[in-house]
Amino acid sequence: VVTWNSMIFGYAQNGYNEEAIDMFVEMRLEGLEPSDVTLLSLLSASANLGAVEEGKQGHGVALSFGLGLDRIMGSSILNFYSKVGLIDEAELVFSKMLDKDEVTWNLLISSYVRLQQIDKALDMCRSMRLANLKFDSVTLASILAVCSHSRNVMLGKEAHAYSIRNNLYPEVVVASSIVDMYAKCGRMGDARQVFDSTTNTNTIFWNTLLTAYVEAGHIGEALRLFYQMQLVSKPQDVTTWNVVIMGCMRNGDVDEAKYMFSKMQCAGIPPN
RNA sequence: CAGCGGUAAUCA
Numbered sequence: 001v002v003t004w005n006s007m008i009f010g011y012a013q014n015g016y017n018e019e020a021i022d023m024f025v026e027m028r029l030e031g032l033e034p035s036d037v038t039l040l041s042l043l044s045a046s047a048n049l050g051a052v053e054e055g056k057q058g059h060g061v062a063l064s065f066g067l068g069l070d071r072i073m074g075s076s077i078l079n080f081y082s083k084v085g086l087i088d089e090a091e092l093v094f095s096k097m098l099d100k101d102e103v104t105w106n107l108l109i110s111s112y113v114r115l116q117q118i119d120k121a122l123d124m125c126r127s128m129r130l131a132n133l134k135f136d137s138v139t140l141a142s143i144l145a146v147c148s149h150s151r152n153v154m155l156g157k158e159a160h161a162y163s164i165r166n167n168l169y170p171e172v173v174v175a176s177s178i179v180d181m182y183a184k185c186g187r188m189g190d191a192r193q194v195f196d197s198t199t200n201t202n203t204i205f206w207n208t209l210l211t212a213y214v215e216a217g218h219i220g221e222a223l224r225l226f227y228q229m230q231l232v233s234k235p236q237d238v239t240t241w242n243v244v245i246m247g248c249m250r251n252g253d254v255d256e257a258k259y260m261f262s263k264m265q266c267a268g269i270p271p272n
Numbered sequence: 273c274a275g276c277g278g279u280a281a282u283c284a
Contacts, residue, residue: 009277036277037276037277040277040278041277043278044277044278071278072277072278073278074278075278075279076277076278076279077278078278078279079278079279082279101278102279103278103279103280104278104279105279106279106280107278107279107280109279110279110280136279136280137280137281138279138280138281139279139280140280141280141281142279142280142281144281145280145281171281172281173280173281174280174281175281176281176282177280177281177282178281179281179282180281180282202281203282204281204282205281205282206282207281207282207283208281208282208283209282210282210283211282211283212282214283215283237282238283238284239282239283239284240282240283241283242283242284243282243283243284246283246284272284
């Protein structure tokens with residue numbers, strides 16, 4: 001079972017969701033009993049694929065093996081239902097869970113943000129505080145996403161201040177969300193300032209400011225940032241290239257866009 | 273007793 005688990009878990013972690021599910025089916029055909037780790041992998045793969053039947057089966061198997069709704073299994077099942085859009089089921093699981101932690105709350109909060117149910121999302125944040133849990137970097141990312149979406153720079157600034165007070169600011173997820181929030185609210189100066197004062201960076205973080213420049217029509221700044229990424233050896237992914245190519249197109253420079261498209265493939269990044 | 277395992281930020 002441990003061998004099967006590591007196979008299934010490995011597939012699911014690396015985005016091979018179909019393979020993970022196939023492995024699970026094979027394991028059951030062999031007559032082996034899945035453990036909690038098996039089911040967590042299956043639920044994660046089903047959530048990412050939108051595989052409703054497989055995930056429901058996972059839920060059923062968990063129940064039949066008495067693996068109920070502890071905080072990890074419960075959150076995993078909750079994640080599955082919310083990712084496949086069965087929000088009522090997700091809410092039901094949430095209400096039945098006795099042991100909720102930050103992840104449990106974050107799951108429902110981010111679902112509401114995805115569904116644009118902003119008031120519900122913010123209500124959940126308040127309830128989370130009332131339940132004596134503190135916002136973590138993921139909660140803050142959800143709140144900042146609400147600010148980006150609704151162009152609410154006032155709330156965004158509060159979230160920014162909160163992140164500094166509570167030492168969440170060094171987390172790159174939070175820093176990216178803050179840069180994105182300021183940019184979407186039209187505050188490019190603030191976005192840049194946050195960018196420059198962040199030390200823990202990754203590709204998504206750089207992509208966020210790159211996207212902001214392109215959206216603002218500042219193609220020169222975008223290209224400068226793009227080449228600066230290469231200078232500091234920050235890996236560039238398909239999003240990086242998509243944004244730059246789109247920037248060239250918006251700038252009316254089709255030849256440059258085509259050139260970038262071929263450079264992308266030379267860099268070993270297949271188009272998506 | 274400890275570890276592992278569940279959520280998250282950028283373009284399309």
